[in-house]
Amino acid sequence: WRCWLQLPCPIKNTHHEYTIRKTLNKNEFHGRIPQRKPLLYKKNIAARLKFAKEHLDVPQQYWQNILWTDETKVEVFERNTQH
Secondary structure (H helix, E strand, O other): OOOHHHOOOOOOOOOOHHHHHHHHHHOOOOOOEEOOOOOOOHHHHHHHHHHHHHOOOOOHHHHHOOOOOOOOOOOOOOOOEEO
8 A cells, every 4th residue: 555645746737636536546546435334234133133042042962063164254344345
């Protein structure tokens, strides 16, 4: 990452928006707006709580017979961007 102040500035007397945007894009600075959404939806929170309460008193042997996989991709802070 570089600070925009470190970029070579070909802009002399003109500050036209197109020129500034073109210079920033040329130096790999792209404006993006992060997508805002809740980390957990109310529906998911309720379903997880229900599952936890239903399985609160399940014996340890039950969990040892579960096949645990790591195939689920979970992103706490997604990097989806809006272009």
